Amino acid sequence: MYERKIIPNLNCGLDLVGEVLYGKWKIRLLWFINEGHIRPSELQRKIPDASRRVLNIQLKELEEHELISKKIYPVVPPKVEYSLTEFGKSLIPVIDTLGRWGDENGEQLRTVIAKRFTP
Template sequence: MYERKILPNLNCGLDLIGEVLYGKWKIRLLWFINEGYLRPSELQRKIPDATRRVLNIQLKELEEHELITRKIYPVVPPKVEYSLTELGKTLIPVISALGNWGDKNEEHLRSVILKRLNSENK
């Protein structure tokens, strides 16, 4: 497993948010758990581009940062469900605001992203 050689800079709120939410799928995971998709298989269906391994790693990190909780039901086969903690619920309005900003600037953002990708592939 990856071990950090340099400690993260945690001097301001932006550094802290970056540390907690860094990961391609974490914001989506929080959003979908808030919408009621609680089981790992449901989350995998909502994010088909992510591998199960990566989703499990990012779910574990969200749990370690106390944004979600995992409940394991004592049945065979084991049943696992995730839910937002009170702290995790406070992120939903922030994620919603970011999504709204992305929607309002969708055309421009798509254009600059595609331009960058096209220049990299030449």
């Protein structure tokens, strides 16, 4: 597994947020868990482009950052469910605002992003 060699800068609020939310799928995972998609298989269906391994790594990081909690039921086969912590729930309004901003500026964002992929 990847081991970080450089200690992150934790002096600025934006750096702190970036450290906790950096990862392609983390914001979507938080959003979907908030919507009630709590089983790993449900999350995989909601984000089919992500590999199960990457989702598991990012779920583990969200758990380590105390944004989600994981409950393992003692049954065979094992059953796992995720839920937002109170700390994680406090991020939902921020994620909602970012999503609305993206929707409102979608045309311009698609244009500037597409430029990167046009020769």
